[in-house]
Structure formats: structure tokens, C-alpha cells
Amino acid sequence: MLEDLLVKGLLAALEKFGVFEEDVNIVLEKPRDRSHGDLSSNLAMVLGKRLGRKPRELAGEIAAGVDFPKSIVESVEIAGPGFINFRLAHSYQVELLLDMLDPAGALEDIKTGGNKRINVEFISANPTGPLNVVSARAGAFGMTLVRLLDAIGYDAHAEYYVNDAGRQVKMLGLSLRAHYLQLAGETVDFPEDGYHGRYLEIMAQELMEQDTAAIVKAASAFNDESFQRVQAPPGNAEDWRKLPEDESVRHFAKFALMKILSWQRDTCRRFGLRFETWYFESELHESKRIERALDRLEKVGALYTEEGATWFRATDFGDEKDRVVVRAEGLSTYFLADIAYHYHKFQRGFERAIDFWGPDHHGYIQRMQGAMEALGVPRDWLEVQILQQVTFLEGGRPIKMSKRAGQFVTMDALIDEVGADVAKYIFLSRKPNSHLDFDLDLAKEQSNENPVFYVQMAHARICSVLRNAAVEGIDPGDVTADSLGNLTEEAEWNLVRELIRLPQVIVSAANAREPHRLTGYIHEVAGLYHQFYHQCHILGEEKDTTLARLHLCLVTRHVLRVVLALIGVEAPEKMGEKV
RNA sequence: GCGCCCGUAGCUCAGCUGGAUAGAGCGUCUGCCUCCGGAGCAGAAGGCCGUGGGUUCGAAUCCCGCCGGGCGUACCA
Numbered sequence: 001m002l003e004d005l006l007v008k009g010l011l012a013a014l015e016k017f018g019v020f021e022e023d024v025n026i027v028l029e030k031p032r033d034r035s036h037g038d039l040s041s042n043l044a045m046v047l048g049k050r051l052g053r054k055p056r057e058l059a060g061e062i063a064a065g066v067d068f069p070k071s072i073v074e075s076v077e078i079a080g081p082g083f084i085n086f087r088l089a090h091s092y093q094v095e096l097l098l099d100m101l102d103p104a105g106a107l108e109d110i111k112t113g114g115n116k117r118i119n120v121e122f123i124s125a126n127p128t129g130p131l132n133v134v135s136a137r138a139g140a141f142g143m144t145l146v147r148l149l150d151a152i153g154y155d156a157h158a159e160y161y162v163n164d165a166g167r168q169v170k171m172l173g174l175s176l177r178a179h180y181l182q183l184a185g186e187t188v189d190f191p192e193d194g195y196h197g198r199y200l201e202i203m204a205q206e207l208m209e210q211d212t213a214a215i216v217k218a219a220s221a222f223n224d225e226s227f228q229r230v231q232a233p234p235g236n237a238e239d240w241r242k243l244p245e246d247e248s249v250r251h252f253a254k255f256a257l258m259k260i261l262s263w264q265r266d267t268c269r270r271f272g273l274r275f276e277t278w279y280f281e282s283e284l285h286e287s288k289r290i291e292r293a294l295d296r297l298e299k300v301g302a303l304y305t306e307e308g309a310t311w312f313r314a315t316d317f318g319d320e321k322d323r324v325v326v327r328a329e330g331l332s333t334y335f336l337a338d339i340a341y342h343y344h345k346f347q348r349g350f351e352r353a354i355d356f357w358g359p360d361h362h363g364y365i366q367r368m369q370g371a372m373e374a375l376g377v378p379r380d381w382l383e384v385q386i387l388q389q390v391t392f393l394e395g396g397r398p399i400k401m402s403k404r405a406g407q408f409v410t411m412d413a414l415i416d417e418v419g420a421d422v423a424k425y426i427f428l429s430r431k432p433n434s435h436l437d438f439d440l441d442l443a444k445e446q447s448n449e450n451p452v453f454y455v456q457m458a459h460a461r462i463c464s465v466l467r468n469a470a471v472e473g474i475d476p477g478d479v480t481a482d483s484l485g486n487l488t489e490e491a492e493w494n495l496v497r498e499l500i501r502l503p504q505v506i507v508s509a510a511n512a513r514e515p516h517r518l519t520g521y522i523h524e525v526a527g528l529y530h531q532f533y534h535q536c537h538i539l540g541e542e543k544d545t546t547l548a549r550l551h552l553c554l555v556t557r558h559v560l561r562v563v564l565a566l567i568g569v570e571a572p573e574k575m576g577e578k579v
Numbered sequence: 580g581c582g583c584c585c586g587u588a589g590c591u592c593a594g595c596u597g598g599a600u601a602g603a604g605c606g607u608c609u610g611c612c613u614c615c616g617g618a619g620c621a622g623a624a625g626g627c628c629g630u631g632g633g634u635u636c637g638a639a640u641c642c643c644g645c646c647g648g649g650c651g652u653a654c655c656a
Contacts, residue, residue, distance in 0.1 A: 033599070042598060045636060055636065080599045081636065126656070168656060309654050320582080320652085327654040334656045362583050363651050388584065389649070429604090430592065435585055435649060442591080442605080451604055453618045461616060468615050508595065520593065523603075534611095534620045575618060 002096070003028050003039075005072070006086060010043060013065030017051055017058075028086075030501075037077060037085035038497060044082040055082030090493065094484045096500040097555055101479060106503040107562070111153030118154050119345055120146050122356040123268070124161040127260050128172050129197050131267045131411040132401055133438075137390050138356050139273045139411075140427040140568070141515060145354065147566045148510035148518075157350070158275045160268075161341060164229075164257055165281040166334070171195065172260075173253025179204035180237060180252065203259055207237040219258055226278040230258050267411050271420050272568045284340050290332055293340035293375070294325065302374040312339075317370025339371045346377050354383045354513070362386050385513055387432050393439040409440065418447040421569045425452035428567050429519045451523060455560065456572055458526035462557045463573040465538055469550055472539060476550040486548035491535040495528040495552060499559050506566070515567065522563045529556050 007026045014024070024047065031040045044059035051058065059082040066076060074089040099105035122142025123135045142158065149156035163169075175194035179201050182188055190196075210218075212235055219232035233240065233251040240251035261278075268275065284290050294310075297303050302313050308328035312335075315322055325336040345353050357364070365384045373379050392399045392409055401408040414423050417440070426443065429451065430436050469476065487493065501521070509517040538549040564571040 029595080029598085031599075032594095032601090036599070040598085042637095045598080048636070083599070163656070166656070307654085311654090324654045329654080331654085333654070337656095359584065359650050361651085365583095386584080391649085426591090433584060434592075437591070439591075446591095446605065448618075449605065450618090454604085457616080457618050461619080465615050472615095505595085512596085514595090516593080517595065520595085520603085523593095527603090530619055531621095533615080537615070539615050575616075 002072070002088075002092075006039065006041075006068070009066045009068055010041065010062065010084075013062050014043075014047075016065065017047070019047060019051075031083075031085065034494070034497075036079060036083065037075075037087045039086045039088070041084045041086075042082075043084060048082065058082065059084050090487075091481070091485065093493075093496050093500055094481050097484065097496060098479065098481060100500065100502060101555065101558060107151075107506075110151070110503050110507050113149065113153030113155075115153065115155045116351040117349060118149055118156045119159055119348075119350040119353045120149070120156055120356075121159045121161060121345075121353065123273075124163075125264065126163050126168060127257055127264065128168055128195055129260060129408075130199060130263050132408040133392060133411050133414045134358070134390055134401060136271065136411045136414055136423055137427045138358075138387055139268065139271050140424045141385075141387060141432060142356050143273050144428060144515040144518070144567050145510070145513060147568070148506065148515060151506050151566065152510045157277065158273070159277045159279060159345075160275045162261065162278055162280045163334075165285055165337070169253050169257065170249060172256050173249040173251075176200050176204060176207075176256045177241075177249055177252040180207055180241065183208055184241065200256070203256065207255070210236065212236045212239075215255065218262070221262060222258070226275070227261075229280045229282065230261055232258060267415075270415055271411065271424070279341065281337055281341070284337055284344070289344055290337055290340040293343050294332070294336060296343075296375055297325070297339070297371070300374055300376070302371075312367070312371060312374070314367045314370045317366070317373050319366040319370050323367050335367065335371075338368065339375070342368065342372060342382060343375050343377070346372070346375075346381060352381055352383060354385060356385050356387050359386055359389050385432060388435045391435070391437050393437055394441060396439075396441075414440075418443045421456075422447045422450045422452050424567060424569055425450065425455075425519060428515050431514055431516050451519075452569060453575070454530075455522050455526040455564070456570070457575055458529045459557060459560045459564070459571045460573060460575045461533060462529070462553045462560075465533075465553055466550070466557075468539055469546075474539070474546065474550070476547060476554060479551040479554055483544070483548050483551045486544045487552065489532075489536050491528075491532040492549070492552060495525070495532050495556065498525050498528050499555055502559050502562065505563075518563050518567055522560060525556065525559055525563075 006028055010026055011021055014020070024043070026041060026043055028039045028041050031037060044062055045055040047053075048055035048058055056078065059078045063076045063078055063084050068076075071089055072092045073086050075087045077085045077087070079085050096106070100107060102108075120142055122138045123131070125131055125135050146156040146158045171191060171193055172195060174191040175196075178188050178190045178194065183204050215232045215236060219230065222228075222230040231254075233254040235251075237252075237255075240248050240255075242248075243251060265278075294303075297312060302316070303325070304311055304313065309324045310326035311322045312325050313322055323335055324333055325339070326332050342353065365386075368384070369379060369382055372382050392401070394409075399409060418426075422443070426438070466476070484496075487496065498521075505517055505521045509515055532552070536549060538553065539546060541549070561571045
């Protein structure tokens with residue numbers, strides 16, 4: 001790595017001041033202003049005080065003491081209050097570019113994860129209705145993080161947890177059954193805490209029209225491995241209606257669950273989300289994992305009984321109060337199921353688990369990590385990323401999202417109206433902990449003026465130039481150091497300098513869990529490409545120039561493709577007509 | 580009350596873990612298509628980085644106090 005080389009050189013120069021590696025942390029950064037070189041160190045300012053020297057003088061002496069090959073570092077300058085600025089040789093930058101294209105090069109070198117398995121769980125929405133638009137942010141982030149982790153050499157695994165057990169599912173069954181009975185002409189009281197969404201009415205309507213065969217056929221869409229548990233209830237709705245109430249509700253619930261999961265899965269697919277595993281809570285109950293987790297907590301002395309309930313000693317693990325795991329009536333809490341789920345996740349052999357949660361669950365982190373610790377799992381095994389809330393505005397005012405009241409914007413509607421690429425790009429341009437206002441009206445209007453098109457345009461433009469080159473019979477061939485050496489313009493080198501940052505950008509975005517650094521980066525790349533395109537004519541120039549510029553196009557296209565693939569946005573060869 | 584997150588251009592947001600003159604998109608204004616795609620380029624206007632202190636060579640960034648907003652604070656999920 002270049003930076004290591006520079007750091008080494010600086011350290012060598014520092015020895016005569018009695019400063020050694022362990023005394024100082026040398027940081028090199030890219031100056032904002034290009035006239036300050038390619039890389040910059042604040043070393044002299046940091047050391048100035050300690051050595052009782054004026055930073056600028058010190059910088060001068062350090063700079064005089066370093067010795068780099070001219071083929072790598074073109075110049076070392078002192079500037080401002082004492083910055084040491086390095087200017088890289090063009091030949092070296094070209095080397096870095098070529099290394100990035102090399103299948104065994106820089107993008108391979110950043111794969112330092114050792115193929116360790118990491119589980120990334122996101123969305124995990126309750127299976128009580130269609131996915132709403134809040135899940136879109138989680139989907140965009142989670143999926144991108146999975147790809148980023150793969151890009152740095154981990155074996156990342158996307159997972160979706162389905163809460164298909166407990167009270168809410170029963171309520172779902174009750175609600176659907178009530179709708180059905182109403183349609184069948186019976187007078188029924190709608191359950192008090194029932195789900196009022198219109199989708200359940202529609203589902204009930206469908207149910208009236210579907211016979212057993214149709215229901216079974218619908219269920220057969222779930223033959224994938226992760227969905228073995230999703231099956232049609234026996235018979236048809238008329239049969240279920242006649243059953244004793246409890247059993248009847250269970251049948252309706254099972255059907256509703258099946259339908260809703262199919263919607264959720266379809267929506268995920270439309271949004272480009274692929275989950276290796278859909279993990280069902282009901283499985284935890286059936287496999288006795290919940291009881292076993294409880295036993296184990298008991299065994300390690302992390303439980304006690306009070307007022308008839310069983311409590312987990314969360315305060316022993318940093319939480320502010322102890323938490324109930326089994327209620328006085330004997331029912332286990334959602335928390336206990338979650339403990340069992342995460343413990344099983346650990347047993348499945350993941351080196352680390354990353355969960356994406358909403359801000360309303362932040363108070364849940366301590367107890368969850370505490371429970372894992374109590375079970376003997378390393379404290380940092382479970383990493384929770386809080387994705388701040390999205391406030392959706394329509395007609396200038398916030399939409400209250402309530403699934404129970406049936407009032408929310410679906411993720412499908414978002415995809416229909418602004419498009420998956422635009423939606424993903426908007427979410428991925430913001431950092432995870434920013435609360436963001438999403439104005440749907442504006443998004444619809446601006447979907448035609450969105451930054452995502454700016455980036456896609458750059459890609460399409462490159463493809464177009466390459467097509468034109470082919471028409472003129474020019475075959476750019478492989479990118480070589482010689483060809484790129486013919487680049488002379490400022491606009492060309494501005495682009496080059498940005499392109500070679502790719503490996504670092506990927507590493508930093510992955511490690512910081514901040515995918516938005518990717519969108520910032522390609523926006524910059526696209527901008528520099530557009531500038532280059534306007535300032536430097538590519539085709540019809542003198543032969544070496546044309547070739548060099550075509551090669552720069554090829555590298556830019558590669559970088560854009562790599563990053564667009566990471567964020568799950570298409571890299572189109574042509575842009576459609578603007579509406 | 581306590582805990583977490585946020586406050587940067589008219590609006591929506593970046594600001595790479597403390598650096599040099601605070602950026603982008605949208606909106607507003609001015610130029611640029613007989614020229615590889617104008618979904619583009621060049622430029623202008625627009626900021627006490629909520630506020631008051633502190634830390635140091637240096638703060639939008641770190642610490643403390645206020646002000647304002649969101650979320651949480653269940654034997655709900």
C-alpha cells in the first residue's frame with residue numbers, strides 16, 4: 001500500500017528527532033483542495049509542541065529527511081501552518097489504476113475478511129400486512145452492507161426473521177375471519193385490536209372465490225428451502241368457517257400468513273433484496289429452542305422469579321432494569337423468543353451478527369446483548385445498527401404509519417411511483433442515523449431530476465462513446481500503462497485521482513457500516529467524468545490521445561459498475577427518453 | 580425526569596472520525612447543443628454550521644450547559 005510506504009518514509013525521517021513508531025500515529029489524508037497535493041500529513045503540527053519546535057520549520061526538516069523514489073512521489077511540499085503535502089507521480093497513479101482492473105489486484109487485496117461468516121438481519125417486518133415504505137430504507141442498507149462485506153472478503157448472509165407466532169398472528173386470523181364472515185352475510189363483531197387494512201377485505205374477497213385447488217396452488221409458490229413452513233391450510237374457506245372458533249381462526253391465520261409472506265417476498269424481490277434465510281419464529285417454539293434458552297439462562301443463574309413472573313437479570317449486564325422473560329400467566333415474552341433466535345444464530349456458526357433495527361428499539365439493545373453475554377456469547381458478537389426513522393410527507397404533512405389502522409404507504413407504492421433505483425439511491429445517500437424527511441410528492445416530481453440519473457448518465461455516456469468508437473472501427477484493446485501515460489489534461493488527472501480511491505472507499509464504507517459513502521463517491525466520479533467529457537474530446541483526436549481517453553472511459557465504467565452493483569442500482573447502457 | 584438520535588444554504592442532505600477558503604442535489608438567476616447523449620457543462624446568488632462556554636497550534640466535527648425536534652422508557656410485539 002502506498003500509505004504504508006509514505007508512513008515508513010516519514011518514520012525514518014523522524015528518528016533523528018527521537019520520535020519512533022510507537023510515539024506517533026501518522027495519518028495521511030486527501031486534502032480537499034487539489035493544489036495541496038494528493039496526500040497530506042499534519043505530522044509536524046502534532047509534534048511541534050512535544051518537541052518545542054515551530055511546526056513549519058519542523059515540517060521543512062522532516063520533508064528534507066524523507067526520500068521517496070521519483071517514480072512514486074513527485075514532490076514533497078510544505079504549506080500552510082505546517083502541512084507536509086505529497087504529490088504523486090502520474091506513472092504511479094496509472095499503476096494504481098491498472099491494479100484495480102487486475103482481477104488479482106487491489107479489489108482482491110481488500111478482501112481481508114478471511115471468509116468469516118457474518119449474518120445480516122434486516123427488515124424482519126411483522127407478517128401482518130404488506131411491507132411499508134419504512135422497510136425500504138432498511139432493505140437498501142442491509143442488502144448493500146451484505147454486498148460490501150462480501151467485497152471485503154467476508155461471507156455475508158442476508159436473513160429475514162418472521163414473527164409468525166403469538167398474539168399478533170391470532171389477531172390476524174381473527175381479523176381475516178371477521179372480514180370473511182361479514183362478506184358471507186353474517187353479523188360479526190370485528191375484533192377490538194384487529195387489523196383494519198383494506199388488504200384484508202380484499203383477501204377475504206379472494207378467499208370467497210378460491211377453492212381448495214387454488215389455495216394449494218398459491219401455497220406451492222413457497223417450495224424454496226427457506227419456506228418449507230409455509231403451507232396451505234387444508235380445505236377451503238367454507239370448510240374453515242365451519243370449524244370450532246379456535247381452529248377456524250388458526251386456519252384463517254395460516255392462510256393470511258401465507259398470502260402476506262408472498263407479498264412481502266415479492267416486494268423484496270422487486271427491490272432487489274435476496275435473503276438466504278427466512279427464519280420462522282414458530283420453528284423456535286416447535287424445536288424447543290425457547291425452552292432450552294430459558295434452561296440455559298436458569299443454569300447460569302441469570303434468572304429469578306418475582307410476582308409469579310420469571311425475570312432476566314439484565315441489570316447485571318448493563319441494562320437499567322431487569323426484564324420479564326416468562327409472564328405470570330406462563331406465556332413467554334417476545335424477548336425470550338428473540339434470545340432463543342439470536343442464540344441459535346450464534347450456534348449456527350456466525351462469527352458476528354449485525355441487526356438493523358428501528359429507533360423505537362434502541363432501548364432493546366442492552367438487554368439483548370446482555371442476554372447473549374449471559375449465555376456465554378462474546379459481547380460484541382451482536383452488533384445492532386439503528387436506522388433512524390423516515391418521516392414520509394404527503395401534501396406537506398407527515399403520514400402516520402399504522403398497520404393496525406390500515407394507514408400507511410406501501411413499499412410497492414413507493415417502487416411504483418419513484419422507482420426502485422431512485423428510492424434506493426435516496427436512502428443510500430443519507431447516513432444511517434439521520435432522521436430523514438421523505439417528501440413523496442417531491443420524490444415523484446424529482447424522480448426525473450434525481451442524482452441517480454446523473455450517475456447512470458455518466459455510465460450510459462461512456463457506453464455510447466464506446467459504441468461510437470466501434471462504429472469507427474476503433475478497438476481500444478486492453479488498458480495499459482503506456483496508453484494511460486498519454487493523458488495530459490487536468491480534467492483527465494482529476495478523474496484518475498478519484499478513480500484510484502475506489503478500494504479505500506469500499507473498505508471504509510464496509511467497516512463504518514456507512515453505505516452512503518458509496519453514493520457520495522460515485523457522484524463525484526460521475527461529475528469528474530462529465531467534466532472530462534466536456535473538456536476533452538475523445539474520438540477523432542490524434543490516435544494515441546483517443547486511445548488514452550478511451551481507456552480512461554473503460555476504467556471509469558468499471559468503477560461505476562462496481563459501485564452501482566454494490567448499491568443495487570442498475571448501470572444502464574442507454575438512458576431512456578426523459579419524460 | 581432519565582436514555583438514545585438529530586439541529587449545516589429557501590428545501591432535502593453530505594462533510595471521509597480534529598485540518599487549509601464548509602459542499603452536493605433540488606429550487607432561483609446567467610451563459611453553452613451544425614460538435615462523441617443537454618438526464619450534461621461553465622458560472623452567479625444563497626451560511627454566526629441551533630446557542631453559550633471549554634479542550635488546542637486548529638472545532639461543523641471532541642467535552643459540558645442550555646434551546647428546539649424525533650424516538651424510547653410494558654408481565655406489547
